[in-house]
Amino acid sequence: MPSRYTGTPFFRNRNPLYDRMFEDRGVKFISQYGTSEFEPLTQAQKQSLAVEQVKWQTSSRLEKMASLHYGDPTYWWVIARYNQKPTDFHYNPGDVVYIPKPLDRILLYYLG
Numbered sequence: 001m002p003s004r005y006t007g008t009p010f011f012r013n014r015n016p017l018y019d020r021m022f023e024d025r026g027v028k029f030i031s032q033y034g035t036s037e038f039e040p041l042t043q044a045q046k047q048s049l050a051v052e053q054v055k056w057q058t059s060s061r062l063e064k065m066a067s068l069h070y071g072d073p074t075y076w077w078v079i080a081r082y083n084q085k086p087t088d089f090h091y092n093p094g095d096v097v098y099i100p101k102p103l104d105r106i107l108l109y110y111l112g
Contacts, residue, residue: 045109049100056095061088070103078106 012029022028054065062076070078080086082100091097100106 041109049106050102052099052101054097054099056091056093056097058093060091060097065097065099069099069101075103078103078110081110082106 010031013032014029018030022030052069054060062079063073065079066076067073079097079099083098085091
């Protein structure tokens with residue numbers, strides 16, 4: 001399964017703000033992923049996709065949408081990235097959510 005973390009930098013977090021957490025866990029640092037920089041889709045890439053529109057409701061979740069439209073909830077990030085809204089909390093009831101299809105093509109564009 002392709003991973004959204006492919007090529008994502010990670011670093012060792014030694015920020016003193018987390019000293020208590022490090023102490024509680026018995027570690028000196030925590031490895032974590034950095035923020036990835038993504039190239040926007042080209043106009044040709046966008047035009048090659050079918051995009052379904054869904055209205056966000058109070059019960060909506062990106063994982064549910066990915067499961068319904070892609071058959072796998074772990075592809076929630078595809079919908080989030082395409083809409084440039086990284087989490088469920090960035091959506092409000094009534095917002096239009098764009099679901100890009102087919103999944104294999106959008107994964108090729110995003111992951112190379």
